Amino acid sequence: MSAPLAPSASTAPLAPPHAPVRACARTVTAAELLDFALRTAADPAVIESLPEGRTWIRLDGPGGSEAWVIGWPPGTGTGWHDHAESQGAFATARGRLREHSLAVRLPSEGWRSLELAPDLDRSRSLGPGTGRAFGEHHVHEVLNESEAEHAVSVHAYYPPLPLIRRFSRSGRVLTLEQVERPADWQ
Helix, strand or coil, X not given: CCCCCCCCCCCCCCCCCCCCCCCCCCCCCHHHXXXXXXXXXXXXXXXXXXXXXXXXXXXXXXXXCEEXXXXXXXXXECCEEECCCXXXXXXXXXXXXXXXXXCCCCCCCCCCEEECCCCCEEEEEECCCCEEEECCXXXXXXXXXXXXXXXXXXXXXXXXXXXXXXXEEECCEEEEEEEECHHHCC
16 A cells, blocks of 8 residues: 555556546635644644554545645655645644645646746745645645654645646656556555
8 A cells, every 4th residue: 555645656557647526515625625734733632643654544624625644754755746636735743844846737638748847846845833725736746855853744635636646757847657546545
C-alpha cells in the first residue's frame, strides 16, 4: 500500500486522465477545507494518534469531503502531482513543509508532455499552524526538507479525490507519468 501522496513505483499502463466526480452531500469551499485542516492540525489528540513514519490516517472532512493526516519523515516528499477536479487545502501540524507549485492550469487530458513557460514556479514554507487552500487542477509537490525533524500535516479535498495525476519534471518540461485512483492509496 502506498501513501496517499507518495510517489509510486508502479509500471502499470496509464489510465485515462479523467474520472467521474463522486456525488457529495453539498458543495464545500476551499476556505472551509482550510479551516478544517487548521483546526484538525491544532488538535493534539488527532495529531498524536498518527504513528511516526510515512504514515497516514483517513478522516471524514466537512460536507462529504475527505481528509488525511499524513506523517513526513525527514527528506520525504510527494513528487509533482495534481488532484484532478478536487479543490483542497493542507495545514502543517508539526515540523515544516515546503510546497513548490505551478501558477498555471494544465489541460485535463490529451497530453503527455508540456513545456512550461518561464516564471510559473512558486514556493512557500509552511510551519506549524499555517496552511493553504487551492483550486481544481492545482499542480504541486510537498516536501519535508528537514534532515532530522518529522513533520505532520492535515489535507482535505472536495469532492473526495477521483484521481491523482503524477508528473515528472526536467527543467521546464512536465511529463504525465501515472494516474492513480482511490483504490491505489486507500
